[in-house]
Amino acid sequence: MSIVNPISLSAPYLVFIGDIESPTYAKTGLGLVQWRKELVAGQLRFPGNRLDLGVPDLSVEKAFEEGVRSLIIGVAPVGGTIGQHWEVELIKAASLGMDIVSGLHSRLESIPGLAEAAALSGATLIDIRIPSASIPIANGKKRTGYRVLMVGTDCAVGKKYTALALTESLQKASINATFRATGQTGIMIAGTGIPIDAVVADFVAGAAEMISVNNDAEHWDVIEGQGSLFHPAYAGVSLGLLHGSQPDAIVVCHDATRQHIDSCPEFPIPSIRNCIDFNLQCARLTNPAVKCIGISVNTSGLAPEEHKNYLQALEKDIGLPCVDSVIDGCDAIAKNIVQMFCSHD
Amino acid sequence: MSIVNPISLSAPYLVFIGDIESPTYAKTGLGLVQWRKELVAGQLRFPGNRLDLGVPDLSVEKAFEEGVRSLIIGVAPVGGTIGQHWEVELIKAASLGMDIVSGLHSRLESIPGLAEAAALSGATLIDIRIPSASIPIANGKKRTGYRVLMVGTDCAVGKKYTALALTESLQKASINATFRATGQTGIMIAGTGIPIDAVVADFVAGAAEMISVNNDAEHWDVIEGQGSLFHPAYAGVSLGLLHGSQPDAIVVCHDATRQHIDSCPEFPIPSIRNCIDFNLQCARLTNPAVKCIGISVNTSGLAPEEHKNYLQALEKDIGLPCVDSVIDGCDAIAKNIVQMFCSHD
Secondary structure (H helix, E strand, O other): OOOOOOEEOOOOEEEEEEOOOOHHHHHHHHHHHHHHHHHEEEEEEOOOOOOOOOOOEOOHHHHHHOOOOEEEEOOOOOOOOOOHHHHHHHHHHHHOOOEEEEOOOOOHHHOOOHHHHHHHHOOOEEEOOOOOOOOOOOOOOOOOOEEEEEEEOOOOOOHHHHHHHHHHHHHHOOOOEEEEOOOHHHHHHHOEEOOHHHOEHHHHHHHHHHHOOOOOOOOEEEEOOOOOOOOOOOHHHHHHHHHHHOOOEEEEEEEOOOOEOOOOOOOEOOOHHHHHHHHHHHHOOOOOOOEEEEEEEEOOOOOOOHHHHHHHHHHHHHOOOEEOHHHHOOHHHHHHHHHHHHOOO | OOOOOOOEOOOOEEEEEEOOOOHHHHHHHHHHHHHHHHHEEEEEEOOOOOOOOOOOEOOHHHHHHOOOOEEEEOOOOOOOOOOHHHHHHHHHHHHOOOEEEEOOOOOHHHOOOHHHHHHHHOOOEEEOOOOOOOOOOOOOOOOOOEEEEEEEOOOOOOHHHHHHHHHHHHHHOOOOEEEEOOOHHHHHHHOEOOOHHHOEHHHHHHHHHHHOOOOOOOOEEEEOOOOOOOOOOOHHHHHHHHHHHOOOEEEEEEEOOOOEOOOOOOOEOOOHHHHHHHHHHHHOOOOOOOEEEEEEEEOOOOOOOHHHHHHHHHHHHHOOOEEOHHHHOOHHHHHHHHHHHHOOO
């Protein structure tokens, strides 16, 4: 079955960094190189910029000669707008037929001359933040294949990273697995996906169904989560994604030192046990057999010597594999998936 | 404190019916007359149309003479588009300075000449389906005043009707109460509100906070619900609305003879007890003191002689006032609100 997805990026990529020197603002470019280095032909830095993604420097012209098919804006400056001094390079790339890909708030078509350049060459302008208008209402029908969804005790606790690491670990364990993106950086890394938080409310579960369609019986979709059922602003998004994903398994993501819900000081972080229980309770509406298969904790706020003790204590308490996916990877969680779902003895 | 709302209708109204003869397609017009007769100056029917809202027939010119300030399209034909043969009347009304109000899918500005006519006269074109772009992210902060939210075992089980009837019953009991609309027909009846299911997912809870701002300590907002936590497509919308509303009280709405969730034959209707418990569990995130204060059942599918027995049995089982709000009104639920929240003895 073909997967209908509204966003589809053409590789290889030229990653545009321009004059942005802060790694924080270049997360997308760094993520692309970390997870999809084979698709990145090079980086476009303005003279004097010391930020280095570790891929060859290419001009637009050189990238064109090397067969680059998309220029991806790999930076998100404060305010989320496209720098005016970037426009010449973007128009040049579009003129040469490269698709221009942006996850910024300001729309690509607002750049004077860019749409015309793209129209003449046949290039496409792709604003990752704009979801397709053709997302259906969810129907809740059971789909073939397996699904594992990342959920969280809060926003920004490593759900995307964990999904990417778990996809790699499953593939290493000879499981057919695909990362499914629901956010902008994830979509750039996957080359496809739907920005779930930008979808009109009625269509969130339908978008999740569209992201993860019927597949081979033994195939795993590893779905990037969004928000948290415990976040007073975003729980609805998380619930729609949970229902539409129909996960067979969930991984709970957590930050070891987070004090309260992101931007909401009155709201405490739930316990991991509560987070497991409530996500399973809600997920059962569309998949009564759902299980929690592991915990992924961002321990970067702990002293290095505490990391191991923290995870061991948690593992003893919860009874599931607990990892810091950045430090430990997700092999332990992948192994648990194999044990719980894939053994046919 | 002033209430900032993106949609605000100016009364009195001329309700446009045109050539639509089916009461099913004229629900909005019928609802307007039922709940806001004092704001409706008249109806505009095309010659020969036998559907009658029970208000005076007015031409656009006559309505203008009588001081009508808005023409409201009170019908929703199949397809949700504006009939081409309606356009002359709409343009005439806009030319005379009347706001044009529509809840249809097709946009008012797509009618040739209508935007120009409105611009010249200073009239406003109001598409109820388009939410404001200025809705904030929810902050979860506790607000002053009381709130009661309608929730449901499914979609389309009488949440809007119950909210309107409960508002009337509270006002009769000398409680200061305001109906807060979250859907298109509700917005037309209230003259203000936000179409919650058309809001981008990240902003649903923020929209609910915006609909029901700080108010007098003894004031009640009676908030129209949307969807159901048990609907596989819409539960996320319901959860965002539940969290943003921070209800002190919920009323569970139910259809006595509904067999399965709307459009989803694989999904059973939850028991009323489960629906109460799960809504309270979820609502506690933003209001730990939330209580269920009554049940409103659409018993129209039962034989007339069964209505009373059904509600009595349910009341005995649940221990809360149970009404069919169309038959019985909501006085019993309003009385329970007074007993549970307003007695200062």
